[in-house]
Amino acid sequence: MGVRDRLDDNYSKHFADLTALCRALGAGDSAEDIAQEALLHGQEHRHELRDEAKLQSWLRRIAARRTFEHLRRQRRYESQEPARAFIPVDPSISIDVSAAITRLPERERVAVVLVYGVGYEQEEAAAVMNVTRGTVATLLYRARKHLAELLVGYAPDGDVL
Numbered sequence: 001m002g003v004r005d006r007l008d009d010n011y012s013k014h015f016a017d018l019t020a021l022c023r024a025l026g027a028g029d030s031a032e033d034i035a036q037e038a039l040l041h042g043q044e045h046r047h048e049l050r051d052e053a054k055l056q057s058w059l060r061r062i063a064a065r066r067t068f069e070h071l072r073r074q075r076r077y078e079s080q081e082p083a084r085a086f087i088p089v090d091p092s093i094s095i096d097v098s099a100a101i102t103r104l105p106e107r108e109r110v111a112v113v114l115v116y117g118v119g120y121e122q123e124e125a126a127a128v129m130n131v132t133r134g135t136v137a138t139l140l141y142r143a144r145k146h147l148a149e150l151l152v153g154y155a156p157d158g159d160v161l
Contacts, residue, residue: 004057007043014039017056021128024118025067025110034070038063055065057127064110066126100150107142111136 018035027034042049042059049058095139103114107129114125115136122140126133 060128111139
């Protein structure tokens with residue numbers, strides 16, 4: 001089965017996965033459009049895929065790159081709004097973790113959203129971000145340190161770690 005057949009046969013699965021990824025990265029209402037563009041790009045450029053076993057991670061990289069381009073364009077035309085991040089939050093916790101995550105540096109925020117929000121393994125997040133797994137681990141470490149600093153006021157006696 002070729003790439004075209006795998007794209008066509010699993011369109012709904014790929015579309016849902018890419019839409020969730022784009023939404024998690026902050027695309028908001030544009031997530032479905034960006035996911036569709038990524039799938040169309042994948043269909044048109046399928047000959048560039050060297051290893052058919054890596055189709056999903058290849059599509060995820062395309063979708064992530066398109067999402068980041070969309071967010072950059074949006075920042076140029078809109079006032080500086082804080083970045084949006086989708087992280088499922090336990091309603092029983094009174095901490096606004098999502099707000100703290102939006103204050104992280106962009107690469108740390110993306111790593112946190114992919115690994116803890118979407119549930120990707122570090123290797124999958126690394127493929128989407130086009131970095132090594134070690135870089136993702138480092139970004140997650142830094143993000144946890146930054147989040148601990150941002151959320152220190154929520155812990156009893158200021159003890160977050």
